Amino acid sequence: MAIHDDAAATARLINGAIEEVCNRGRCEERKREHYPLYSHAVPQVNARLADLDPWHLPLRFLIKESWKSRRTHSGYWKRVGSTAIRSEGDGSSSPSGSPSYRGWKVTLEFCLKDGTKTDWVMHEYWQNATYKGGPAWFLKENLAICKVFQKCTERGRPSCPHGNTETSVNAKASHSSDMILDSTKEQAREDDDMMRWTELNLMKLYLLTGGERFYLYKEDPGRLLKSVDLGGSESRSGSAERPTGSDAPNGKSKVWQNFTKIYTKDPDVVYAACHRCDKLLSAHSKNGTSHLRNHCEKCSGHNPSTAEDQEMLRQLRAILDTYKQGTVDSMEVNANLDPWELQSTPCYVTSSLGWETHQGCWKEIKKELTAIRMEQLLVPKYLGLRRTLEFHHNNGTKMDWWIMHEYNQVDECRPPHLFLQGDMVFRKVFYYDKAKVTEAFREMDRWLNDQVYCNGEQEELRCCFSGEGVQSEQSRPGKRKRTGASDGSSDVWFNFSKVYTADPDKVYAVCHFCDIVFGGHSKNGTSHLKRHNEKCSSKHHKREEEVWPFELIFKILKEQDSGACTEAGNKEMA
CATH class of the missing domain: 2.170.150.80 (NAC domain)
Structure with missing residues (x-):
């Protein structure tokens, strides 16, 4: 009977602590709504996790923006890419029809001190907020949820290559290798779930007094599991073994x-x-x-x-x-x-x-x-x-x-x-x-992409269709020519969304087609964005190099002069 009373008392304490965290999170969220850059009131979250190796980290944990070095005892985390995460339904609130983004995912790989890459990967999920200055987004860089997993097909988490045997056994018992997703749909679904969990729990998961921490587990994302840190030893509940292979039940991938x-x-x-x-x-x-x-x-x-x-x-x-x-x-x-x-x-x-x-x-x-x-x-x-x-x-x-x-x-x-x-x-x-077909397809591609070329006849043609006057050579200030957007910015921003951060020197640009993140600061220009827009493989239509031999153009040119074939044959025979 005493055991049940102790369990009930412990449950009441945990529920009270969770309610306190939720109330504190609501207060912080109200402050952030009125003050977007408000960040000094965020308490320190999982401070010691920044120095731990990946095989000692929990499956899910929080980090703060102040974690900059990304160095651990055995190596360091190397950033390899960033991807924006769209809102459900590809909704858009902007007049230009650009997609709406909920946040983004940063991918990092763990490397040893000598630069050797390992199989350990970390995904950081950050939340976005609407930027009051215009049609852009502001990145909430105060807190993020991290997911750590290992790229392997073995069940369970391999033992630690560094450290004692006891630590390795505990790590293997409490972790399992994350399943590598086989399709982009599954990856997008997981990213959407992670962003939903981030939005619901980002302001609730704070460091409590007494050295207590809270973790978010994949088995039950709506449940908060308590973990008490007493001299470095951790006791977790609910960390059951998960199936991790990428094979189907019939043994096939x-x-x-x-x-x-x-x-x-x-x-x-x-x-x-x-x-x-x-x-x-x-x-x-x-x-x-x-x-x-x-x-x-x-x-x-x-x-x-x-x-x-x-x-x-x-x-x-x-x-x-x-x-x-x-x-x-x-x-x-x-x-x-x-x-x-x-x-x-x-x-x-x-x-x-x-x-x-x-x-x-x-x-x-x-x-x-x-x-x-x-x-x-x-x-x-x-x-x-x-x-x-x-x-x-x-x-x-x-x-x-x-x-x-x-x-x-x-x-x-x-x-x-x-x-x-x-x-x-x-x-x-x-x-x-082929020359005729290639030129016709390129012209079609330019108009489909709404691209503007500022040289010679193409500029005159664009000005004639748009009703603008052709700019003379004497009025052009230099070799670098800007496009004629109404607000003075480049037309490439019709295909990208800006994401601002608390650091004014860090501005990002998100592609509307593939959601890949690029540098978007004004000092970097837009040439790299234009190059990506021309070669982006996620567009609905294909460029000349990818759809050759141009089935669409064949239909347009099918009724060309019937004597072309005979003339070419005579030329080859001659």
Whole structure:
């Protein structure tokens, strides 16, 4: 009975302490609403954790902005990147339509004193607040929640490479390696949860009198677990062992939820079709799945297949079924003809799979290997594959204006896996002026990106469309020319959001497409932001180098002069 009374008394003390912390947090939050830069009243939080090595740190803990050195007993934390975290629903309160950010995540890697990188990673989650000076954000750099984990697939936390055995055993019993997420959706979901926990508990988790600390655990984010620090020994409750592997229950990696396997007659050639962009990657078991995970993180979701590709594969299936029934002879015509000799039959079906012709050969552009899906489903059903090839002379000269699409059919072998049929292929050969197509696509890209170029005819064209006068050479103060934004700032800020800090020398810029954080101080200029805006892989459309051979432009230029093909063929034969 006495034991129950002691437990009840302890619970009442903990509940009272939690209520006191919550009340204190509300007061601090009210002060911060009226005084955004108010930070001197924040008490010291987990001061001694700044000097601890990662294998001695808790899974979740608080740090204060005053922790600057990031050095520990055995090494130091190295910052490797920052990512902004959007609000739910991609909402926007600004008139320019820029996204709203709740906070951001800073990624750090632990290095030993000699510079050797380790598997230990820390994520710091900081909260944002609206900046009263304009359409920007202010970073609350007073408190942050940190998550420490190790990049490994073993269960449990490995023993400490430094220190005594007892400390290592305690660390292994109280920690487990964090699961490495397999997709960007899961990572975004975890970041959103961490920001929600940060917003709810950032002002509540303060250092209490008597050396008591509070930790936030992933198993129950809404629960505060008490930890008493008595001479360096810590007693924790609820730190149960968690499953940490990245494998699915069937023993396969979870990354296969985003890919479909396609086998071929060659056992060493296996493909994986991405469910987002339909690109084909190598999928043999000896290659592992790391490159598939990397592709998931960088995949833009752009689907290059068209309705014409689907129609080609349907025709191939019909001809292949007839061929298997024995009603159609083996078709090997046109396979060895040069592209300019296919004037009457630019599309043909053949059972000859060779790519050599009389005066050259076709070479595959591997980055353009694409799977063709039947419908836009969550888990797509694929009809076949499309290869893109370009023609080369026997002397090795590449002819950019001759392109061939080769279609292969796939069938189900072991659902959900597919098998590539190689008995017959459908080929389409066409000619186009690459210089003309490239220039047309670049012009389209400039207008889609709303980019302004201040040189020559492009500036005059922009001024004519915008109604502005063309600036003369004498009125230009120097070689560096500013764009014509209404507020005097660069147009690049339409694609970035500013994030201010308590330090006036630290200003950041967040990309609206990929949420990556860059330096945004005025003394650094905007050239690096413009370069990133041109090469950002998360945009909805692709640049010339990434979507070549420009399926959209082909449709625009399809009705070009029919004599261009004959003229090019005569020139090559001559």
